[in-house]
Amino acid sequence: MSEPTPHAETMESNAGRRWLLRVLDPGVLFPGLAVLTLTAVWLITFNLVDREYRTADRRLAALVSDMAQTYEAQAVRALREIDTTLKLVRYSLDARPPQEVLDELSRRDMLPPTLLFEVRISDAEGHGIASTHDLYSTRKTSRITEQSGLVVELEGEAATGADQSLVFSRRLAEEAQVSGTVSVIVNPAYFVSGYDMNTMGVQGVLALVGDGGISLVRRTGENVHTGEATEYERLLSDSSLVGEPAGLSVSEWDGLERYLVARALFEFPIAIVVGLSRAEQMAATNATRRAYYWRALLVSLISIAVLTLLGRLSRKLRLIQAKALEERLEHARRAEHLAFHDTLTGLPNRAHFSHLLTHGMQHAGRYDKRLALLFLDLDRFKAINDSLGHDAGDELLKEVSQRLIRSVRKSDRVARLGGDEFVVLLPEIEAADQINRVAEKILAAVSAPFLLAGQEFHITVSIGVAQYPSDGEDEQTLMKHADVAMYHAKEEGKNNAQFYSEELKSGSLERLTLEQSLRRALERKEFLLYYQSKVDMATGRIIGMEALLRWQHPELDLLLPHQFIPLAEENGLIVPIGRWVIYTACQQNVAWQQAGLPALSMAVNVSARQFLDDSLLRDIKGALATTGMSPQLLEVEITEGAMMVDMPRAVSVLQQLRKIGVRIAIDDFGTGFSALSRLQAFPLDTIKIDGSFIHDLPGSSADRSLADAIIDLGRCLGLTVVAEGVESAEQVDYLRRHSCDQVQGYYMHEPQPACDAVHAIQKNLISEP
Known part of the structure; x- marks a missing residue:
């Protein structure tokens, strides 16, 4: 060819x-x-x-x-x-x-x-x-x-x-x-x-x-x-x-x-x-x-x-x-x-992170691994934005993103969801300690000072943690649960990390509705005080009144404290509500004196959260100064458990109240776990026997023993002993025989509005020998 x-x-x-x-x-x-x-x-x-x-x-x-x-x-x-x-x-x-x-x-x-x-x-x-x-x-x-x-x-x-x-x-x-x-x-x-x-x-x-x-x-x-x-x-x-x-x-x-x-x-x-x-x-x-x-x-x-x-x-x-x-x-x-990617920080955005999270969960599920999702929200970011402007806020977000990147491993992923919200994905987690270490590094990195507009600023971050697969097996659930944990961190005082748990789930619709109404109750003047007398066992005279909070709900009628006080404790509303109670009780006491009634002591209850709030002393001093009430007539009632939360702080607050001249009572005594040695450290004037120990007097030998022990303890410490929840003549006779100083309960007078309480006081004065 x-x-x-x-x-x-x-x-x-x-x-x-x-x-x-x-x-x-x-x-x-x-x-x-x-x-x-x-x-x-x-x-x-x-x-x-x-x-x-x-x-x-x-x-x-x-x-x-x-x-x-x-x-x-x-x-x-x-x-x-x-x-x-x-x-x-x-x-x-x-x-x-x-x-x-x-x-x-x-x-x-x-x-x-x-x-x-x-x-x-x-x-x-x-x-x-x-x-x-x-x-x-x-x-x-x-x-x-x-x-x-x-x-x-x-x-x-x-x-x-x-x-x-x-x-x-x-x-x-x-x-x-x-x-x-x-x-x-x-x-x-x-x-x-x-x-x-x-x-x-x-x-x-x-x-x-x-x-x-x-x-x-x-x-x-x-x-x-x-x-x-x-x-x-x-x-x-x-x-x-x-x-x-x-x-x-x-x-x-x-x-x-x-x-x-x-x-x-x-x-x-x-x-x-x-x-x-x-x-x-x-x-x-x-x-x-x-x-x-x-x-x-x-x-x-x-x-x-x-x-x-x-x-x-x-x-x-x-x-x-x-x-x-x-x-x-x-x-x-x-x-x-x-x-x-986010145009401001260059971090992956919400869409990209969604892909990363889904891929991470699939990988973890395939190889039986765990991963953690950290949901971050900056505390007080809005204040910086409002005071310095959005340009300074953008600079802050850029710096925060860089600090977050430096705080995690190369295999971890940081993303910005928008605003001041960031997320961190930690793949292949072996133990919760790993998550805690990362969270601590992030908290420390963010809390370091920032230099903005020539000034030094401090900011903190709240972190919510959810883990795959224990806290959610899909992207939406895991993100939602991490968000719930983050809000719990906010409620716990911010600048901390909280892990998700079933207890953090939102309450029922009824609870949500009640919380929304509670936030508006104070400004709508829906709260009112009822008053219950305290009677001296020796003379039978009314020697004091206790102010008891009620909520006149526009739809649910009159609500008792146990129906809304726990909710107010959780969302922090108890502080302004308690401030109102103190002022109103003092004002009513002065009004009764101006109307010719004798000077009676006025007891107000202070919740655990209100007791530990920095504004308590200022609120009490302000109420006394504004109303002109004598401090010796005001008695602050605090539960056993509230004083044991932070004992050194509690002793300090009580000593300052004593300097003002305010009397101090420990409420619901016997239901807590305070030891006698600790009790002696508190500057107290009164102990109140919890009504649960009075209910079966004199029929229950156990209740008799407890009541007798508390009365003897009060006598030894030189304190006034008050029995709460007295509802029968038999209970009154028993307490009188055992030298209880004062009684309080429905048998003498039920809690009444101020106008009805006046009649009870006047009737008691007329009936005196």
């Missing part, structure tokens, strides 16, 4: 060159490039849109499944509490009247709160014979004719559910003195109060469905419905299994297509239903799709214009091509960086 001749090789080379020149001809090259560019833009656009839709579908399906698990747990917990109450009442009935049994259980706090629940006992005909609420003769409970388990039914006729109630009933035991049923009655809306408009929108569904084919309660947006007919079996058969993403189905209630999970509660004849409207939830995705199309169209027009211009400038084709390619690459790199 002959080899190719040089002439043949030349011809092949020329043909290839001609083909290349033809392809590079502007009339062929640029239209071809235009077609390829437009095709690429629209293929990428369609792919992005498709991916957005598929991602949104998966996210929503998983979200509904997670919400269903959460709602199922909440519903089961509430139903178990209700069923436990039914069983408790059922087996507590004895020879006593049913109402007496209910009253006793209520006093012992063994029944659910009456603000939300009614516990009712009905006879065999369904007529109520005992209840934690008022009984109405026309209101009947359905009869349970067979010995069955828990029965759930709706009571009332209103279709909207506004006047209907959910009734949970069990038949009374055969050995009970009465036959009939015990029921727990609650507003159906209680079971859908967790509906979150921000998450579920106005077309979501949160419902309980009975196995009888009736919707017990359904909430969609702001609307609550009850008593709707429902195909129970079909609803369950169309739903996904536990742990699987929710499926799409058309709701029989309103015909909307939803991601829906319906799950039967195996312990109860009830199923929970959770659903999100696909149309509503996909609105943002649709907007993103339109944005992609508009961008694609804009890019297409720009591409055509650019390619047309390049065609006219064919002599500069290669230069323009190279420049355009470089510009596109640079734009892509910059766009990618801006999309996943």
